[in-house]
Amino acid sequence: MKPAAFAYHRPESRAQALALLAEHGDEAKIISGGQSLVPAMNFRLARPPILIDINAIPGMDDIREEGGTLVIGARCRHAHFEKPVSSAPIGLLLSRVAANIAHTPIRSRGSFGGSLSHADPASEWCCVARGLEAELVAESTTGRRTIPAAAFFQTIFTTALRPDELLTEIRLPLFGPGWHCGFAEYARRAGDFALAMAVVACRVEGGVIREARVGLGGIASTPVTSPEAVAVLLGQAPSPALFLAAGQAGADATSPDGDIHASGEYRQDLVRAMIRRALTQAFA
Amino acid sequence: MDAPLTWIGRNIPRLEDPALVRGEGRFVADIAVGSRAVVFLRSPVAAGVIKAIEKPELPPGALIITGEDVATLKPIVPRLARFNYVPIEQPILPRTRVHYVGQPVAAIVAATQREAEDIADQIFLDIEPEEAVVDLDLAAAPGAPIVHPMAPTNTIVEGRIRTPGLEAAFAGATVVELDIRSRRQNASPMETRGGHAAYDRASGRVSLHASVQMPHMLRTGITDCIGMPEADLRVVAPDVGGGFGQKMSLFPEYVLLVWLARRYRSTFAWIEDRRENLIASAHSRDQHHKVRAAFDDQGVMRGLDVEILANIGAFSCYPTTCGVEPLMALAEYAGPYKVAEYGAHARGITTNTAVMAPYRGVSRPVISFALERLMEVAAKRLGLDPIELRRRNLVTQFPHRTPTNMMLDEASYLETMEKAVEVAGLPAFRAEQAAAHAQGRYLGIGFSVINERTGYGTPAFAARSMEITPGYERVEICMTPSGEVEARIGASPHGQGLRTALAQIIAEETGVDVARIRIIHGDTDRTPYGWGTFASRSLVISGGASKLAAAKLAVKLKRAAAVLLQGEESQVRLEGGMALLPGGASISLDAIARTVYHSAGPISEKIGYDLNEAATYDPEGTFSNACHVAVVEVDTETGGTKILRYIVVEDAGRLINPMIVDGQVQGGVAQGIGNALLEEIIYDADGNILTGSFADFIPPTMAEIPPIEVHHLATLTGASVLEAKGVGEGGAIAAPAAVINAICDALEPFGIQLFDMPATPQRVRAAIRTAEETSP
Numbered sequence A: 001m002k003p004a005a006f007a008y009h010r011p012e013s014r015a016q017a018l019a020l021l022a023e024h025g026d027e028a029k030i031i032s033g034g035q036s037l038v039p040a041m042n043f044r045l046a047r048p049p050i051l052i053d054i055n056a057i058p059g060m061d062d063i064r065e066e067g068g069t070l071v072i073g074a075r076c077r078h079a080h081f082e083k084p085v086s087s088a089p090i091g092l093l094l095s096r097v098a099a100n101i102a103h104t105p106i107r108s109r110g111s112f113g114g115s116l117s118h119a120d121p122a123s124e125w126c127c128v129a130r131g132l133e134a135e136l137v138a139e140s141t142t143g144r145r146t147i148p149a150a151a152f153f154q155t156i157f158t159t160a161l162r163p164d165e166l167l168t169e170i171r172l173p174l175f176g177p178g179w180h181c182g183f184a185e186y187a188r189r190a191g192d193f194a195l196a197m198a199v200v201a202c203r204v205e206g207g208v209i210r211e212a213r214v215g216l217g218g219i220a221s222t223p224v225t226s227p228e229a230v231a232v233l234l235g236q237a238p239s240p241a242l243f244l245a246a247g248q249a250g251a252d253a254t255s256p257d258g259d260i261h262a263s264g265e266y267r268q269d270l271v272r273a274m275i276r277r278a279l280t281q282a283f284a
Numbered sequence B: 001m002d003a004p005l006t007w008i009g010r011n012i013p014r015l016e017d018p019a020l021v022r023g024e025g026r027f028v029a030d031i032a033v034g035s036r037a038v039v040f041l042r043s044p045v046a047a048g049v050i051k052a053i054e055k056p057e058l059p060p061g062a063l064i065i066t067g068e069d070v071a072t073l074k075p076i077v078p079r080l081a082r083f084n085y086v087p088i089e090q091p092i093l094p095r096t097r098v099h100y101v102g103q104p105v106a107a108i109v110a111a112t113q114r115e116a117e118d119i120a121d122q123i124f125l126d127i128e129p130e131e132a133v134v135d136l137d138l139a140a141a142p143g144a145p146i147v148h149p150m151a152p153t154n155t156i157v158e159g160r161i162r163t164p165g166l167e168a169a170f171a172g173a174t175v176v177e178l179d180i181r182s183r184r185q186n187a188s189p190m191e192t193r194g195g196h197a198a199y200d201r202a203s204g205r206v207s208l209h210a211s212v213q214m215p216h217m218l219r220t221g222i223t224d225c226i227g228m229p230e231a232d233l234r235v236v237a238p239d240v241g242g243g244f245g246q247k248m249s250l251f252p253e254y255v256l257l258v259w260l261a262r263r264y265r266s267t268f269a270w271i272e273d274r275r276e277n278l279i280a281s282a283h284s285r286d287q288h289h290k291v292r293a294a295f296d297d298q299g300v301m302r303g304l305d306v307e308i309l310a311n312i313g314a315f316s317c318y319p320t321t322c323g324v325e326p327l328m329a330l331a332e333y334a335g336p337y338k339v340a341e342y343g344a345h346a347r348g349i350t351t352n353t354a355v356m357a358p359y360r361g362v363s364r365p366v367i368s369f370a371l372e373r374l375m376e377v378a379a380k381r382l383g384l385d386p387i388e389l390r391r392r393n394l395v396t397q398f399p400h401r402t403p404t405n406m407m408l409d410e411a412s413y414l415e416t417m418e419k420a421v422e423v424a425g426l427p428a429f430r431a432e433q434a435a436a437h438a439q440g441r442y443l444g445i446g447f448s449v450i451n452e453r454t455g456y457g458t459p460a461f462a463a464r465s466m467e468i469t470p471g472y473e474r475v476e477i478c479m480t481p482s483g484e485v486e487a488r489i490g491a492s493p494h495g496q497g498l499r500t501a502l503a504q505i506i507a508e509e510t511g512v513d514v515a516r517i518r519i520i521h522g523d524t525d526r527t528p529y530g531w532g533t534f535a536s537r538s539l540v541i542s543g544g545a546s547k548l549a550a551a552k553l554a555v556k557l558k559r560a561a562a563v564l565l566q567g568e569e570s571q572v573r574l575e576g577g578m579a580l581l582p583g584g585a586s587i588s589l590d591a592i593a594r595t596v597y598h599s600a601g602p603i604s605e606k607i608g609y610d611l612n613e614a615a616t617y618d619p620e621g622t623f624s625n626a627c628h629v630a631v632v633e634v635d636t637e638t639g640g641t642k643i644l645r646y647i648v649v650e651d652a653g654r655l656i657n658p659m660i661v662d663g664q665v666q667g668g669v670a671q672g673i674g675n676a677l678l679e680e681i682i683y684d685a686d687g688n689i690l691t692g693s694f695a696d697f698i699p700p701t702m703a704e705i706p707p708i709e710v711h712h713l714a715t716l717t718g719a720s721v722l723e724a725k726g727v728g729e730g731g732a733i734a735a736p737a738a739v740i741n742a743i744c745d746a747l748e749p750f751g752i753q754l755f756d757m758p759a760t761p762q763r764v765r766a767a768i769r770t771a772e773e774t775s776p
């Protein structure tokens, strides 16, 4: 379990990194936290001839608020979110989510942008990005573009990023007053990739839900949204019965993949439970 | 006057630990640093014919060794004399066929592991796949693909027993039938396998340092395969990071390392990685039992009839043979229960999967799962409380002869259970359970009563008809001229703190402080022939031999002291490093030692010229016992189980070091919890293994293991010279049944009974879903 040989670059600026990417394209891989890439290399499932390490580039782990948006630098470590990064509802939500990602050592290296670029369908950050309709900023020597999460995740381990592009920022709504956010997942052991997860955000006005977002992870080749669950929620007053109904609608509309840990049928049960629990948490 | 008990029964901090916690332990991988690396290319297919192994061009110094290169090596063929046994042969490297995914096909040598893996990448392995048989029941069914032509029904070992009154016992009785499934496990020692073979050009000898449990046996096995003098091989087990049985067996990799060292007069090292360990080391407990039990109207079990199938994998493990699982199940099925009439039919079935070998508890976690599920299900059928049903069936008169002729020595099956019921606060729990249920929460409690056959010597293994009959242990003890005690033992600890426990035993006999006692182990050049560590034997047998040898040394010391102090030998007391006479005369043991070696004079007439003694111990065996209680909450939405409380009431007789005993119990329970809830090696139908990392084969972590309360009873047995019983496996044996019984108790409102382990969330949820769908 030793990686195949590779060349290693450690650029000290974003421009240098982009130039290296432009030069090597397909041959090169970015290494951020290394928590997915290095295991894959050790198993020799990934054999990138060139690694471009972005850890020496200043500013890639900044976090700031811009209007109603939280802007997360791609190299922000998971552990950074364990305490809320914002006083808006998104801050608390992200801290609840972060607690579910892997274990302390992995959280202190693994990065938000690394998770999105890796696009594991059971990644919590991917589920959050998709469910809460994040925008992702990619840069290359030819320019900068913003990709909506819906277009970013293409299939398992595959994103809309071009080989010469670096993911630099993730933009999430802060969610202002009236918004309630929640997250729930089920994993076999503490820190394992979840078998299913749900993220929800609802805006309540006049006692009824006016806007809702529901994202699901771990059940298909990409994270998905659940318009069916949203449809059940809209216009209704939050209640345990409503949460269960939303969960049921969400579960009925999915036909999850099965694997050795969870059959499709079992995952459907989990989807129902996780939507219900995420909603319960949001309104607790 | 007897010496007061000073050393036995004390929680002496483990003598092993300072080095380990400082990171100064010496494991094989520490010794291997800088050596040429060996990497094994392993079969990617479960069954097939080797057509070609195309080798790439090699860098200088690199080697590729295939079956053709080692055609002179004899295969590994353990034998069983009685029973129906087919002696299948495991090649060191195959020349014609592969039999499981992970079987070593070639050895690659290079300067580093990475370079060897680079070469392995470039080897083109042309294997024509054949139909594989993987599933235990399919392999046992008529018409299944045949794994070894010598065994046309895939049955490698078969045993039967039937008492004459079995049929009659079932007539008119309440008959309870269970179908018990146990899924495949991996022992997952923290340190994987590994070896370092160094050739000594001057002597022509090879030293193999390897992470193993049976160094002497391994030496015999390797030299038999190579056809070399046993004296030309030294095997050393340095610090070993756990084994749990997985490191008992002889593996082809070790034979090949020694062969390489001799053939190339050089040094080679192989350190197994985790993926290899999960795929290609040894598995266990892929079993299917059909159980029938007959109860009379008083709830007394009159008859027990079991059909046992065990998946033994592609080959038979050496030295225990693949009989180890099915024949143990056949011999020990009744556990702590009385059963007058007994029948068992046990078969070991070969498949295209990794080799089965012993794992902590061997078949007993499955047996106890079956028996303890039986008690619950039968109680329900009979309208009795399951604790009451156990009361009526536990053995309470000792010694007790089992239907398979085992002698159960004095134990406390009933007492441990009663104590466990009391500690658990059963009535209070029932109230708490009802209150929780009213809120839609599902709590449950589960009991499991076990006995654990420990410390058994050659008679027990002879009964199994193994060609190789392990069991005795020898200890050679010596006081040095400066007064330290060295004990050379044939046993070989793999992390359980044996050095500390043996030092306490020797200290007790000789009055020498444990800090001045050195236990020398695991080195065939420095220790007497012995059987290493397995089967909860080391403390009872090697500890027993230590006591006997130390007692002889004590006699010598007293005799010498009597001469030097001009007193009566019978009045000499050894304590605190001194020999003391009642009148106050005393001499230090150090001074005695100096005198014996350097100024022997008149002492030599009494004791000779040295302070060496030795003893061998070969007991029949003694049964420890325990009752475990698990309290769980089942999440009915996810099928997940959380263990809220775990209680063990253990009876291991006299405890030498209670802290070490508790550690054994707790570690065993942790593995048992993994067995009950999490761990399962999974193959697809073609024999590809789907659980090749700890992301898929999932042992419990700290978060899944609750605090484990351990309580002790102490039945002192004459079956062990220390009055101590073994405790190595009990935790792992009892825990699965306790946990799964607790889950079934929690799910009582759904009427759910589980017979398949592990009780994964997926399986539990499926049972709940079925119950929800069938009852409106």
Ligand SMILES: Cc1cc2nc3c(=O)[nH]c(=O)nc-3n(C[C@H](O)[C@H](O)[C@H](O)COP(=O)(O)OP(=O)(O)OC[C@H]3O[C@@H](n4cnc5c(N)ncnc54)[C@H](O)[C@@H]3O)c2cc1C
Pocket: A029, A030, A031, A032, A033, A034, A035, A036, A037, A038, A039, A074, A075, A100, A101, A102, A103, A106, A109, A110, A111, A112, A113, A114, A115, A117, A118, A120, A122, A123, A124, A125, A161, A165, A166, A167, A168, A191, A192, A193, A194
């Ligand atoms: C034992 C274990 C358990 C884990 N459990 C979980 C879990 O429960 N949930 C979870 O979500 N994750 C889990 N992970 C994965 C972990 O969170 C990773 O950190 C994460 O998936 C990848 O982030 P990284 O920064 O480590 O990326 P890296 O491993 O460095 O990179 C991953 C991939 O993304 C690419 N990449 C990285 N950054 C960029 C960028 N800025 N632009 C373009 N491409 C980029 C790399 O080239 C590579 O292909 C686990 C990992 C381990 C080892």
